[in-house]
Amino acid sequence: EVQVVESGGALVQPGGSLRLSCAASGLTFHNFAMTWVRQAPGKGLEWVSGISSLGMTAHYADSVQGRFTTSRDNSKNMVYLQMSSLRAEDTAVYYCARTLGALPSAPLDFWGQGTLVTVSS
């Protein structure tokens, strides 16, 4: 059974940094791209970033470009979202999801339960 578990969410001050982790199991991890999606309180879903199966390419939403970096360690079945220069509008539940293919251009078929990031002073 495929499982995806996010961790690392916390309360952080504006301008601060935070790293989220995503652990995946029950799959041949290096065959699949992974994606981060966020959801601000009471709002809809926002695609944040996708990384290819071998980590060669990562793409970002304009809203986080230059501030967030996605990486992965296929030896550990882990994906990371390094967030810096955090703003109040980055407050959201961050979901990690398996992408149904080797590239981010595919549907998201397994999701974690999310981790909450709150940016506030």
Place this chain on the structure above:
Amino acid sequence: EIVMTQSPATLSVSPGERATLSCRASQSVNTYLAWYQQKPGQAPRLLIYGASVRATGVPARFSGSGFGTEFTLTITSLQSEDFAVYYCQHYDTWPPFPFGQGTKVEIK
């Protein structure tokens, strides 16, 4: 960037009735379109991909159609567990892959 627009924002339906949800893309996404269901406090769940292919375990009362810029999710004979928010998302070729703003299906 392609913009996804869903309508209506809220749909009030009685149990057992049909619900029809719409999603429009600002430019063609071929059939690279997915639908997700999200219930309160839960992660989204993939329902449909390739505009019309049901994901594993999704009941047959859910169906998707469309091509290019106009897409529809139909839920026939709504069950109590189907009342939720539904999102469409395109994944055509090049990121970003935005979601629509969602349609809430509520009990009438």
